[in-house]
Amino acid sequence: MAIAALLVANRGEIAARIFRTCARLGVRTVAVVAPDDAGAYHARQADRVVAVPSYLDAAALVAAAHEAGADAIHPGYGFLSEQAAFAEAVQAAGLTWVGPPPAATRQAGDKLQARAVALAAGVPVLPSGEPDEVGFPLIVKAAGGGGGRGMRVVEGADALAEALEAARREAAAAFADDRVYCERYVPDARHVEVQLLADAHGTVLALGERDCSIQRRHQKVLEESPSPAVGPALRARLFAAATAFARAVGYVTAGTAEFLVSGEDAWFLELNARIQVEHPVTELVTGLDLVELQLRVAAGERLDPGVEPAGHAIEARLYAEHPLTLLPQAGRVESLVLPDGVRVDAGVAAGDEVPLRYDPMIAKLIAHGADRDEALARLEAALAATRVGGVTTNLPLLRWLVAHPVVRAGEATTAFLRENPPLTDPRPARGAFARPFRLNAAEAPPGPPPPSVEVALERHGGAAGAGDALVAPMPGTVIRVDVAEGDRVEARAPLVVLEAMKMELPVAAPLAGVVTRVHVAVGDRVTGGQVLVELED
Secondary structure: OOOOEEEEOOOHHHHHHHHHHHHHHOOEEEEEEOHHHOOOHHHHHOOEEEEOOOOOOHHHHHHHHHHHOOOEEEOOOOOOOOOHHHHHHHHHOOOEEOOOOHHHHHHHHOHHHHHHHHHHOOOOEOOEEOHHHHOOOEEEEEOOOOOOOOOEEEOOHHHHHHHHHHHHHHHHHHHOOOOEEEEEOOOOOEEEEEEEEEOOOOOEEEEEEEEEEEEEOOEEEEEEEOOOOOOHHHHHHHHHHHHHHHHHHOOOEEEEEEEEEEOOEEEEEEEEOOOOOOHHHHHHHHOOOHHHHHHHHHOOOOOOOOOOOOOEEEEEEEEOEOOOOOOEOOEEOOEEEOOOOOEEEEOOOOOOEEOOOOOOEEEEEEEEEOOHHHHHHHHHHHHHHOEEEOOOOOHHHHHHHHHOHHHHOOOOOOOHHHHOOOOOOOOOOOOOOOOOOOOOOOOOOOOOOOHHHOOEEEEEOOOOOOEEEEEOOOOEEEEEEOOOOOOEEOOOOEEEEEEEOOEEEEEEOOOOEEEEEEOOOOOOEEOOOOEEEEEEO
8 A cells, every 4th residue: 555644634433434444454544633523533543633723724634644744635525525625735735635636526516517517428417597497396506515505495486585595505604605506306206326436547437326315404314225226227327327427527536426316217416526425335235445445546556347246235324313303413422332233334432422513423334135125124133222322313213214114115215204204104115006096085194394394392481471482403503583572473484594514494483473582693502402582472
């Protein structure tokens, strides 16, 4: 291995996961820690730790690599992983960049430019343009980022202005780029992605596809490989489209081409120019270590094209997250029991804090089996053996998911959690008579409204009589207050907008009333359950 010492410009489970590969290869490791993350789990896994002002401070990260004697930097995912300017700064400092060429990152990272490249390469994309050209429903997307940030589904023209404004704010906060665009929304489709790996010598490999359809807030919860919705013919087309796009932008290292799939139709969405959270499912079905291959590609080595996936793998993301509202939580992990018999990529240990400012992932649990049924059974047993104390998690949701008949049947689409509210009694898998077909047969009722209107109410009494106190459904920062004392509001009118992990959550009135008191101002940091606004009927 030509790389002697590697700095990981990241934190949490991905930094710890990269350090494990480095330890096996004999590569020295350097962790960085921000002031509010001292003593974090990932720092305890590295050979050396260097303090930096922020995980977003490119100059400080490069200086930390020089200080620690590292000769290469791996960005992980998130933070600066898809910032071409950071890659250029690393290379200008004489360090090896374990990532794609900056020019490829720029083309792939700008969704508008990526769409043009895809069309020129013969890769199908969804229609986009002005809202009246696209039609409703449509989805507003950030042009310069991903990860579910800066995205809003819009059902009709009356909700468009607010969606555009919110998406621009969220995109600016997450990517320092407030450009957004509108694209046709396919409400009942599959999210399928192709794992790519390319070297600097012209080899571009498609290492299988992953199905990531079960999502909340456009972020993935459960991932598997191969996709139960993809047959040989569609798989060949997906691989051809993914590799064509990668070649068109001159891509090198690990990356992921994402597609929307409906039946035998598929549309290219974007190329994530980094390693993905869900890369372990591909590793388990291929037997490869994608981080090791990233390091070897960065060192100039050639890839071996002879890879054939085998078996089935499924990953569940264990988060500090409320299992019903799906909103992030924070707190101390008082106890933690992670299972044997499956792969576990942890980001915290017992005694660690799950901070408000960062991804609340606790661990990823990844099961492999000879077939899908065996992988599901192993994951179900692993989740049953998992225990977390001291912080609210989505563990009940994950256990419910792997037992759900629609998931078991491999029929879940991106609409799954909208059609099947978390922890409700499962509906049967689809079949010939799963949906109503007579005029007098009612459709199944829709799921609950999105988290933006799921607000906790506390009835209280006082000198002025009884009223309702709206409390924060999660920890966060107040970025907007839309009401003042004395205002009359209608049900579902936005009152306060919170931000956590660069994603916005509008808090809306669950009933009509008069605002009697506003307890917060823009810039305030609030805890889950803290009173935001008081209403009176």
